Amino acid sequence: MGQYWFTIAMECREKWIGQTGSKLGEWFWDWEVMGLARLLKRPHWADDISCTAQWSRLDHGYLPTTSTGASAPRRAKGILSLPVELVNAVFDNLDDLLDVLNMCLAHKFLGAIGEPLAHKLIAEEYAPWAKQKIICIGNNLLDSDLPAGLERYVAQDIRDLIDHTEDDEHDGDEDDDQLFGTAIDKYGKRGGALWHGVLHMLWPAGALTRADRRKVAQLARKLDVVERKPYASSNVEDSQLVLFNLSKQKYVRQASVQGLHERLVEPEAFPGKAIDLGQVLLSHICWSSDDGCAMAVDSKRLTRGPWAGDHFEVMYAGQSRGRLDSEEWTDVTDDTVAWLEELWRDTWRGT
Template sequence: MGGQGWWMSNLTKRQQKYGAKLGEILFEGNGEELLLFLRKVAHRPLDECIKPYIPGAHVMLDQWGRGVRLAQRSSVAPTGIVALPVELLDAIFETIHGVVERLMLGMTCQTLWAVARRHVYTLFVQQAAETCNWAGDRIACLGDYMLLREAPDHILSEEERAEMRRGRPTGADNSDSDEEDGGDRGPIPDWWWTECGQRSWVHRTAGAVHNTVLRHAKYQGDAMWVCDGLLDVAITCDPPLAPRTAVLRNLTLQVYVREAALVEMCERFRGSDELRAEFDPHGPGLKLWDTTLGDLLHCRICWSSVDSTAMLYDGNICQGVWAGHCFDIVGGEWLGKEEQTEGWTDVSDEALAELEAIWRSEFRPRGY
């Protein structure tokens, strides 16, 4: 039997994301996207996220020392819209619904920016609540051959199964016992799932606003460079967590995996020709030493009734030990708070051993 299709699923919000053969999900670098949905987005304060205009200040734009000196305030008396009271300017910005439109009007002068940045920040906070955030939710990578009656209770509760039976097309048996029409013998019906946004808030705001403004400038000449420079000065949308200090937490079992341990393993392989020689150098896909916490999590949350993966790994990956559990990603500073970590167990070594075993099975050198 060929490998079944697998779907990254949020069982709490009934959302599904990318689907593919399991080997494609694991070995083509989908882990980073999963991490984005599990991060708890902590908004930076207004002044850090949407920066104030400080006349005469020198603003650094990058690590190479590139910067700009902000202009001093104009001595010319304000006229037109700029002369309106702040209350009226607030009312004007409240009628503008898009982040980009608020940014572009606000960046026309210092007075309008002082008002606009508060309204831009408000939209960012609203969008964070509306987009796809899976932190704290039950998630699993579900196979096409999963049968409702074989799914354990931590994957589907009896109430959820009963709802699926009741929601079947006209003519199906809607009783609690639906053996005659085989209701428990099929997969989760398509109607049970709801739509999920294409990307997380962190991912969207980091690029979409910037690119949209440049598109309005038609990517041409001075307009493009002015918009680009203004955005670098005005707005910061970096992900809130440093990548090497993250901790993946299984909230259901109260266990965690340290990203620092994964980074240490990856650097050990990168620094050793002998270790890398144990893998096929011409093998396609993601190398073990380039994996993320998201790739590690993929290996432990799969669930299906049928062991069909089209992979070489012979472990029980199809009924993962963490499937249907709740997860989030937090910063490494959490580890230093003893009152918060009491009762938690570090399972980094166990999880990394499974990750390495899966990659070794798939990418062993020819002839082994």
């Protein structure tokens, strides 16, 4: 038997629409679960070049420059004639990535001024669930049986989303299983994170000129993610990724998880299956009041995940030396790999 499971980010009130909404054993090992960790992956900006200021090279020899180094336009009209401070105020009132990028594309001067905001919004779209409270909940979860620290989200945030009427049949007595249903009905949907192969798709077909497409392509090259099959031979950089549990100050290195994938998955040629940081996360954040998961594994351990509701992010090792070298952080890679191997072998025993 089993129950239905959804992965949610509680603080931003979103549910992942990847391989969820069915029994856990039906999708736990699917390669699409890689997308779950992708929602946590911080951008790997190049250090030697800014994201957007290189869209257009300017002649700085005789034109005045702004604080960002961009030349002010000569004989400017319209918004270009405004002081830099007012142009900044216009950007400050934009919160949509497409609006900001359109402003940046309109003129090299605007592109340079809008660079910091474009950077910020791209980073948010790039890792929308980084530093969020994440949990994968089963539909038999009781609200009185949540991991420590999550009760207030049910008591306040979740109930804020529920419509109550004066003649509520419960007369103030709430059901004890509202979180799952409310999350499914009221939470927003979160698909994949932003990556450079789809950046140009923010615009309708034909909306960009050839020059603008070149500018967008240059911006896209500063983003590091490309669509790859699990552990393709060119995927060297991904082996340097690290999953951080920010709440408990623990981390798991991708390189060892990749080694487990190569040792267990590839020789058996399981189509569409993977062992990735997504499975690392999922194996620690499942939570329900019964242990039904449609998997022949240690279900009591799997469905009471010790990291359920914690904050996470994924970064490259080179970005994280402070944490990796700190005695305050604990490397739990070996224990995690052993747990994943146990889950994998128990899942496929006898097949």
